[in-house]
Amino acid sequence: LSVGMTMLAGRDVTSEELLVEADAAMYAAKARGKNRYEVFDPSMRSASELRSQLRTELGDAIARGEFRLYFQPVIDLATGEWSGVEALARWPHPQHGLLKPCEFLKVAEDSGLIEAIDWRMFELSCSLLSRHGVRDTFMTFNVSALHLRHPDFDARLIRMVEAIGLPPSRLVAEVTEGALLDNPEIVRATLERVLEVGIGAALD
Numbered sequence: 001l002s003v004g005m006t007m008l009a010g011r012d013v014t015s016e017e018l019l020v021e022a023d024a025a026m027y028a029a030k031a032r033g034k035n036r037y038e039v040f041d042p043s044m045r046s047a048s049e050l051r052s053q054l055r056t057e058l059g060d061a062i063a064r065g066e067f068r069l070y071f072q073p074v075i076d077l078a079t080g081e082w083s084g085v086e087a088l089a090r091w092p093h094p095q096h097g098l099l100k101p102c103e104f105l106k107v108a109e110d111s112g113l114i115e116a117i118d119w120r121m122f123e124l125s126c127s128l129l130s131r132h133g134v135r136d137t138f139m140t141f142n143v144s145a146l147h148l149r150h151p152d153f154d155a156r157l158i159r160m161v162e163a164i165g166l167p168p169s170r171l172v173a174e175v176t177e178g179a180l181l182d183n184p185e186i187v188r189a190t191l192e193r194v195l196e197v198g199i200g201a202a203l204d
Helices: 015-031 042-063 101-111 114-132 153-164 177-182 184-196
Strands: 003-005 037-039 068-075 082-093 097-099 138-142 171-175 200-203
Touching: 003 015, 015 037, 015 042, 042 082, 042 101, 042 114, 068 114, 068 138, 082 101, 082 114, 101 114, 114 138, 114 153, 153 184, 171 184, 177 184, 184 200
Parallel strands: 003 037, 082 138, 138 171, 171 200
Antiparallel strands: 068 082, 082 097
């Protein structure tokens, strides 16, 4: 549980402004480790304003296909050579430059748009790996807790991989501890079905 607070303290502010400040403090609490509270201070305002702007722009950015895919190499520490890649989404924002996932994914989750972004990135990354990747190169991709709540996530993923023609064994789904704890039984069943077809799983 993350709590954001702000103080009225005789200030001439509207209820809407107080809610914006408390919301900014809540995001700060989540960013600093969750399960804590934060009291609003003016330094949080710019981050809150940026989130509000991104929230209003996300839908159009998805429609215009603004999100880009970056591959980060996975290095084998024993040999020093790269043996795989991690697929990561980036948003080249026209005003704020290249935004990393940590700068827009939480906003996308809260807006209900994270899944649309993810599926676009899943399809694009699998297609690129199928066409250009070395035959034994594997790719990891991040799976949010929201996806794992859908009972048909694994079936949809498998259909996509089969349509692209990419061997499932070249994929590794990365999940966070939070995703595992979100709904353990459903997540476990989903991951077991994914593993059955050869897609790997890893803890992010």
